[in-house]
Amino acid sequence: MAMLSRVADSLYWMSRYLERTEHTARLLDVTQHQLIDVDATASQQRWHRLWQALHYNEAMAGSHQPAPIVELFTADGQYPDSLVATITAARENARQVREHISSEMWEQINRLYLDIRQQVQGQRWQQAAHRFYGMVKSGSHLFQGITDATMIHDEGWNFIQIGRALERANNTASLLHSHLRILQPTGYEQGAHHAEWVALLKMCTAFEAYCKVHTPEVTPTRMIQFVVYDAVFPRSIRFCANSIHESTVAIGAKHTHGHAQRIQRVTGQFQAMLEYGGVDDALSTLAHNIVNVQQGCSQIGAVLHEVHIDYTIDSALSN
Amino acid sequence: MHKEDFFTHYLLDTAWDEMCRPDGSARNHYVELMKRMQQITPQELKQRQQVADDTFLAQGVTFTVYGHEAGTEKIFPFDLIPRIITDREWRRVEQGLTQRITALNMFLHDIYHDEHILRDGVVPRDLVYSCRHYRREMRGVSVPQGIYINVTGSDLIRLPNGEFVVLEDNLRVPSGVSYMLVNRQMSKQVFPQLFDHYNVQSVEQYGQMLLSTLRSLAPHTNEPNIVLLTPGSYNSAYFEHTYLARQMGIQLVEGRDLVIHNNTVYMRTTSGLQKVDVIYRRIDDDFIDPLVFRPDSVLGVPGLMHAYRAGNVAIANALGTGVADDKALYAYVPAMIKYYSGQEPIINNVETYLLSDAQQRQYVLDNLESLVVKAVGESGGYGMLIGPQSTAAQRAEFAARITQEPRGYIAQPTLQLSRAPCIIDGQLEARHVDLRPYILYGDRVTIVPGGLTRVALTRGSLVVNSSQGGGSKDTWVLYADTE
Structure with missing residues (x-):
């Protein structure tokens, strides 16, 4: 049976948004947890590089301080490049094509979405940020593995x-x-x-x-x-x-x-x-x-x- | 000891009881079921109920409830105990519905063409033209095979004397057939042993029958491309749309997947445009083509009506069928049957008061407490007044609405729907039920034996709609030799 263009499009975007979620999580994680022992100037440059890599839209969000921007990229559902926004978009695309992906894939992406949502509510993720980003990355890897193992x-x-x-x-x-x-x-x-x-x-x-x-x-x-x-x-x-x-x-x-x-x-x-x-x-x-x-x-x-x-x-x- | 407890709450009243005779003994076709029930402990029943509920949730057998928080998904409560119908009872239902649907189809063809029935004064002209679902756009349009209502579901209820009557017809986009199919799957899992004692007629061929019906509508080809058109994943019946598409092995499309070019319908695939020959649509008339109907709708396909009128695509059901399930025109269905076939109706209507008639209206206004009032254009149990269970304020509100717009309402006596055994909190209790058989009409009329039995799970309630706290049961039609 031929594949509807809408279905192909949703599969493509589901995959892109999930990859973007993982990428954002990794950048935030490394910047916050690997690079804490450098001096102040280097630290400032390092944050600037991060914003540049994530295409931070200063005009839209208007902050220069690391902490609020990290919060923005992690937990602000209104900001289109945040983890929460991209996993929501990935899951929404998956929901539109539930009949075309395996049940295991749907369950995994839905679980990851629910876990992220639960962690960012009330800023719970901040208590263990490294573990939170790790959960996002491994959730994405698991989805890729399930995809390869269960989908035609x-x-x-x-x-x-x-x-x-x-x-x-x-x-x-x-x-x-x-x-x-x-x-x-x-x-x-x-x-x-x-x-x-x-x-x-x-x-x-x-x-x-x-x-x-x-x-x-x-x-x-x-x-x-x-x-x-x-x-x-x-x-x-x-x-x-x-x-x-x-x-x-x-x-x-x-x-x-x-x-x-x-x-x-x-x-x-x-x-x-x-x-x-x-x-x-x-x-x-x-x-x-x-x-x-x-x-x-x-x-x-x-x-x-x-x-x-x-x-x-x-x-x-x-x- | 638990056996007595289990049946303690099963009380009979004036309504027809599907399981028991008035003296409390089981009807012949329920004897075996009752025996089984006495061998099962309430705990065991609870476990099986839990298995069924979990399975439904895991499989995503849910419907969306409107008016609550956006996208609330619920399972349609499933009662474990099947509702059993004998072959003799079923044959009469089948004949009656075949007769009724055939007449309704002739009526639709007639009012969109020569209007014999209107000219002969059998059905009042103004009642047809004032119906919100009458489509002038369908005047003179030839639909494939002359069949307007390819998929229908009529709601039957059983009066206290045991007689089946039609409460209403659903001739637009009736839903619920997927529950008929999954309920059967579920009772096979939950009560496999019962099937040893009962010879139950199969319903699983429904998908195949629906596909043949749709195939028979294909205008110019033997290998038609058939699609199911859904409003999308936010629709309350989306599960059913995906389920039926899978059962038939056809594409599930949304309006945005279809384009019209030169009055031909195509669907967008990754390998280019593919011509579509038959559309099984699960979208109401109003939303199907923004160029002809509601311009603000994004669910439909611009230009579809032109392709349809040009005869390049078949749409099931045809447009404009809602005029024949209008609740006011319903009162004339027995007259239609007589007019077109010369026969008496095999299944009767429920007595209905037309509020546009001054005398009947006065009677209704004087007796609101004992009547049921329904809005003619509504379905799903919305816009209803149940007299005996209403407050004075509600009655006053409906009286005002009736006086203001008499054509918008009808009234019927409050009927005692028959009752069937259900498991409520681990006990067997009687609850009111109806029956919706699904009727397919392509080359001929075919009805899958059974249908969807809907249950009013709240004690004493007469409203069986899923949106109003109803549930459902598996429905067994027995073969003649096992009764």
């Missing part, structure tokens, strides 16, 4: 994969962008930034994996090669690009209309850019490449929407 790996599953990988690639790019200054070869001292680099790796869940490949000796060049260009690290942007392309090819294989090839060209280019790009001069071209990744992500999102979800009647009937 057909078209709907592929839309879920695309949503997650696209969100992840985009988030990692934003994160690197906010850290550009401390990654540049000029003007840094090894000792001063080491803690920040470790924190950056941890924000990508990359520290342990990095140590296995490169030992704990962290350098910006190796970090970029690992987080952006590594072929087998599952959170690298290249890995995400592969996953996106595989899924669009799988979806396209079932479709006879010519538009499906359009999305495959875009994801194929994106994949090639990461597979063959930035090997030697990863650091000097980083700023430029990050912009390319961000543009690639938004282009893929837009073309996917045009081809499978919100196409015009004329384009659909001209085939």
Whole structure:
């Protein structure tokens, strides 16, 4: 049976919002709990980088102090990028397609939503913030595991994969962008930034994996090669690009209309850019490449929407 | 010892009792059930009830209650004890409903085409034209096979003498059939042994029968694309929509999934537009096409009515069928049956007072205390006055409303619905019930043996609607040889 565009769209957004929830939780967690032993100036810069990575909208919220902004990003349901708001959006999308996901998936995302809601009420989460963020992250991981283990790996599953990988690639790019200054070869001292680099790796869940490949000796060049260009690290942007392309090819294989090839060209280019790009001069071209990744992500999102979800009647009937 | 306790609260009154004769002995078809009940301890019953309730909640067999906090989901209370109907009783119901639905369909075709019945003065013209559900847009439209009411559910009650009568017809978008199906599943799980002693006619073929009915409406194709159109997940019957779509293996679509191009209906899929041939809609007329009906509705599909009139899509039920289940026109259904078939009605109506008639209105206003007053356009137990249970203030309010808008109300005598055994707090007690069989009409009329038995769980209450604290039971129609 063909898949309704609305259903595909909800699966895709369910997955994106859940990935965003996990990303926000990890950034808040690392910033608050890994980086407490740096001096005041460094501390201020560190918060600024966090706001930048999370696209903090100062005009909308109007605060400069860390504590209220952390509260905003964690517990304010009115703020669209808060944990509570994104898990609510993820769960609402799942609710619209309950018939198309497995019962186990629905139960897990519903439980995670209820747990988060319960913890942020009356600011209960603040009593054990680290544990709270840990619960959010493991809840998201559990959902991904359940998805892979209980759902048919057909078209709907592929839309879920695309949503997650696209969100992840985009988030990692934003994160690197906010850290550009401390990654540049000029003007840094090894000792001063080491803690920040470790924190950056941890924000990508990359520290342990990095140590296995490169030992704990962290350098910006190796970090970029690992987080952006590594072929087998599952959170690298290249890995995400592969996953996106595989899924669009799988979806396209079932479709006879010519538009499906359009999305495959875009994801194929994106994949090639990461597979063959930035090997030697990863650091000097980083700023430029990050912009390319961000543009690639938004282009893929837009073309996917045009081809499978919100196409015009004329384009659909001209085939 | 517990056996006596269990039946202590089972008291008979003037209403017809489904299980017991007036002398307290069990009717033949209830003997075996009663015997079983005497062997089960109340604790055991409570456990089984708990299993049933948990299963419903876990499976999401819920309905949404309007007017409470947004999105309150509740389970429809399920009573474990099946309501049993003999084959002989059922055959009469089946014949009666077939006759009735056939006549109602002829009536609908007639009033939207040649109006014979109006010209012959059998049904008053003004009653039809003043009905809120009469659709001028349907004048002269040919519907597939000439069948307007493909899926209906008529509410039957049993009078104190045991006779089944029709209380009302639901010819628009009747709901509840999913509960008929899940209730049967549940009683098989809870009382598997009882099925050894009773030869119960199956209801599970309903999904297949509904699909064949819908398929028979496909205008130009043998392999029609059939969809179920739902208002969405906030609708009170959303569970039923998902359940039926799954049973039939068809797409569950919302208005925004459908587009109209060149008077053809398409659904948006990831692989492009797919033509839709038959729509089983669970959206009221008012909301189905904002270009023709309510312009503020976002649930429907702009342009659908044009595609329908062009004959490119079948819609079940047809639009405009609500005129025939108007509570004032209900009084004329026996006359319609005689007019179109020349036969006497097999199942009778409940006596009904039309308030547009001055003499009848006066009688009703003088006797509000003993009557039931209903708003003609309402359903679900809303907008009702039950005289014997009303306060003086409520009666005064209804009297004023009737005087102001006589066409908006009808009155009926307060009827003692029959009562059936239910488990209330671990005890067996009698509660009032009705019966809603589901009638399918495609190539021919087919009725699944049984239907939904709704129960007024509050002691003495006559209101069985789920929105008003009602519950339901599994309904068993027996094969002839087991009675």
